[in-house]
Amino acid sequence: MERLLLTKKKTIRVNEDTWIVLFEERIDFSPGQFVMLETPKLVRKPFVLGYWEDHTAISVQVKGKGTKWIVEEAEKIKGHGPLGNGFEKPGKGLLIISPTCLTMAEALRKKMNVDVLVGSRTPFQIPLEHETAVGDEEFLRKLSSTGEYDWYLVSGSRGMEKVCWEHLRGKEVYFSLEEYMGCGIGACKSCAVFTKEGVKHVCTDGPIFRGDELCWS
Amino acid sequence: MLELKPPLVLLSGPAGFGEYLKLMDHRYVGGVLLKTVTLHPKEGNPTPRMADSDFYVINRIGLENPGIHAFVENVPELPVPMIASLGGDSFEEYLEVARVFKKVADRFHAVEFNFSCPNVKEGGLSIVKNAEEWKKLLNTLRKELPDSFLIAKVGVEGIFVEDAAEFVMKTGWDGITLVNTVRGLHFEKDTMILGGLSGPVLKPIALRAVYEVKKRFPELFVIASGGVYSVKDAEEFLKVGADVIGVGSALFKDPGVVEEIGKYLLEVKR
Ligand SMILES: Cc1cc2nc3c(=O)[nH]c(=O)nc-3n(C[C@H](O)[C@H](O)[C@H](O)COP(=O)(O)O)c2cc1C
Ligand code: FES
Numbered sequence: 001m002e003r004l005l006l007t008k009k010k011t012i013r014v015n016e017d018t019w020i021v022l023f024e025e026r027i028d029f030s031p032g033q034f035v036m037l038e039t040p041k042l043v044r045k046p047f048v049l050g051y052w053e054d055h056t057a058i059s060v061q062v063k064g065k066g067t068k069w070i071v072e073e074a075e076k077i078k079g080h081g082p083l084g085n086g087f088e089k090p091g092k093g094l095l096i097i098s099p100t101c102l103t104m105a106e107a108l109r110k111k112m113n114v115d116v117l118v119g120s121r122t123p124f125q126i127p128l129e130h131e132t133a134v135g136d137e138e139f140l141r142k143l144s145s146t147g148e149y150d151w152y153l154v155s156g157s158r159g160m161e162k163v164c165w166e167h168l169r170g171k172e173v174y175f176s177l178e179e180y181m182g183c184g185i186g187a188c189k190s191c192a193v194f195t196k197e198g199v200k201h202v203c204t205d206g207p208i209f210r211g212d213e214l215c216w217s
Numbered sequence: 218m219l220e221l222k223p224p225l226v227l228l229s230g231p232a233g234f235g236e237y238l239k240l241m242d243h244r245y246v247g248g249v250l251l252k253t254v255t256l257h258p259k260e261g262n263p264t265p266r267m268a269d270s271d272f273y274v275i276n277r278i279g280l281e282n283p284g285i286h287a288f289v290e291n292v293p294e295l296p297v298p299m300i301a302s303l304g305g306d307s308f309e310e311y312l313e314v315a316r317v318f319k320k321v322a323d324r325f326h327a328v329e330f331n332f333s334c335p336n337v338k339e340g341g342l343s344i345v346k347n348a349e350e351w352k353k354l355l356n357t358l359r360k361e362l363p364d365s366f367l368i369a370k371v372g373v374e375g376i377f378v379e380d381a382a383e384f385v386m387k388t389g390w391d392g393i394t395l396v397n398t399v400r401g402l403h404f405e406k407d408t409m410i411l412g413g414l415s416g417p418v419l420k421p422i423a424l425r426a427v428y429e430v431k432k433r434f435p436e437l438f439v440i441a442s443g444g445v446y447s448v449k450d451a452e453e454f455l456k457v458g459a460d461v462i463g464v465g466s467a468l469f470k471d472p473g474v475v476e477e478i479g480k481y482l483l484e485v486k487r
Contacts, residue, residue: 003240003473042416043269043469078471080240180265182276182469187233189252189281190267192260199260199281 001185004035004079009055011071016122017062018099019071022055030086031107032176032208036184037079039066046181048155048207049082050103051110057103083184087174087208088112091150096143096164098156101176105130108153115149117142119160143167153208165211173211177202219327219366219392219438221247221298221461223482225451227475228442228465229253229302229329229370230278235295240472245479247461248298250440253331255303256310256317258284267412268405273419274466275403277412280304285317292321299324300368304331308344308354315361328365329440330358333372333397345375348384355388368440372397373422382430382437392438394463395426415466420444424457431458446474448481455485 007024014020027035029049035058036044045066047058062068070077093114095105105116116130119139124132133139143164154164155176165173179202182188186204193200194215200206227237229250238246261281268275282288285303293299303318305311311330318328332345345351359367367390371381378395385393398413399422423443430439441459445451446467454462462482467474 001239038471041269041470042271042274042466043267044471078473080472180267182267182274183231183233183236185233185236185239187236187252188231188267188276188469189233189261189278190264190276192264192266192281194260194263 001080001083004077004081006037006077006079008070008074008077012052013125014059014099014102015120015124018120019060019062020052020057020103021060021070022052022057025056027056027082029082029107030088031104031111032087033082033084034184034207035079035081035083036181037070037077039069039074039077041066043182044079044184046083046178046184046203046207048101048104048176050101050105050107052103052106057106059100059103061098061100080184084203084207085205087153087176089151093151093153094146094149096152096154096156096160098160099124101155102128104155104176114153115146117146119156139163162216165216168211174208175211175214176208177206219461221326223247223479224461224486225475225479225482226250226300226440226461226463227468228463229331230276231465231468234293235297235299237468237472237475238295238297242476243296245476245483246297247479247482248300248326249295250300250302250329250463251293252282253280253302253304254282254285254288254314255280256285256305256314258282258287265405265408265410268403268410269416269469270403272417273401273414274416274469275401275410275412275414276398277410285314289317289321292324298326300327300329301325302329302331302370305344308350311344311354312357312361315358319362322362322365326366327368327392328362329368329370329394331370331397333370333374343375345371345381348376348380351376352384352388355384355390359389366391368392368394368438370394370397370442373399373426378426379429379433382434386434386437392440392460393430394440394442395430396423396443415443417444417446420450420453424453427454427459428457445478446470448478451478451481 151172179191182190191202262279401414441454442463
């Protein structure tokens with residue numbers, strides 16, 4: 001884990017509210033790991049690491065002042081990382097993701113044999129080489145017609161996680177979880193996730209968990 | 218006396234069990250106040266457990282911790298002085314926690330007792346509400362840990378800080394940490410978070426608390442806790458008499474600020 005100072009190189013708009021942010025600096029990380037980045041808000045926010053156009057990159061969904069600042073104003077961004085555990089699996093996998101995980105998908109593709117399905121609520125503004133689905137209906141249709149994979153990794157909204165868990169029952173499914181994070185390093189205990197083995201923490205035990213480890217009520 | 222160089226601590230909770238030290242030059246950290254440990258392990262509250270706004274951080278972690286037995290078996294090894302933080306849900310639990318802690322007391326520069334966590338049902342805040350009972354507890358804990366530098370952490374709810382400080386002095390304790398978080402309510406979309414406020418909103422409250430206590434009891438050792446985000450904040454707490462500057466929520470924004478404040482304190486408090 002390092003203290004980081006990242007220089008924004010450029011931003012690319014993916015859909016209505018999501019941007020890819022490219023950095024000048026290289027970071028040595030494993031796919032699945034994340035960084036905590038500083039914004040004008042009081043608490044740093046987590047962003048999953050990945051690549052775009054051969055640069056270290058994150059995807060940012062603009063939700064409020066902090067994320068807007070990263071996309072529109074920031075030049076240099078302070079942070080710390082890489083954090084959390086990387087993910088690596090043999091066999092062929094399917095990534096089911098929201099647009100905020102496009103850069104992570106690039107990182108996974110470099111190391112693993114994976115197909116990608118990207119579900120978005122609003123139309124895409126850039127061409128993508130992946131299977132895409134706009135809106136719930138198309139997403140469900142495409143989810144039903146995917147072939148068989150050795151494993152699945154879902155990273156998107158709670159709604160997307162639930163739908164996929166029901167749909168892929170009995171299969172080896174992993175989830176990259178989101179929870180509010182204060183520190184990203186196991187100090188503050190804000191990112192609790194209740195698992196069958198008791199409380200775990202997204203930042204240090206995750207962010208990726210096996211579906212059957214989680215309590216789904 | 219508790220001599221910390223610089224007189225700066227990372228506060229209980231945000232500092233965890235010292236994880237942030239990996240991001241800092243240790244020369245600028247006087248000590249770490251570890252996360253509060255209770256008699257029994259605690260799982261903590263449901264999520265969301267924290268939120269932030271422009272002026273405050275709110276948390277309802279609910280004292281998630283491994284419990285005192287696991288803690289004494291596995292005391293952290295940190296490169297800077299450690300202060301333990303102990304809590305309980307009742308008179309008996311505070312006493313029992315102190316008894317178990319005794320075995321490892323010599324590994325710590327001081328012990329803070331948390332009498333002000335707003336996020337647990339019993340103990341915490343409610344213990345100070347009954348002044349006589351609390352005084353009895355302070356006396357009992359003092360006898361139980363005769364050789365430790367004892368610090369009471371109190372907030373501004375349930376008791377006036379001046380009164381709390383007087384009890385702390387009279388029962389032979391060594392110091393007081395002012396203040397803990399103040400109970401607040403925050404809406405995160407439609408979810409209500411009932412938790413403790415920390416961060417910038419707490420600074421004027423903490424400054425006043427330190428000021429009032431130091432005016433009455435200049436000899437009482439005071440750790441300042443509330444809204445320190447910059448060298449200027451630290452300077453203000455020194456002006457009202459704080460002996461040690463505590464940094465908590467600011468770690469979540471920029472752990473780098475600790476080095477700036479530490480450097481400043483090394484200079485003015487040589
Ligand atoms: C996430 C979080 C967890 C906390 N946990 C504890 C704790 O376990 N014990 C304690 O005495 N204070 C705890 N506190 C209170 C802090 O130690 C500190 O008193 C308070 O946050 C005010 O300082 P600040 O404004 O610098 O954060 C916690 C605060 C936060 C934000
Ligand atoms: S974000 Fe602080 S413990 Fe996970």
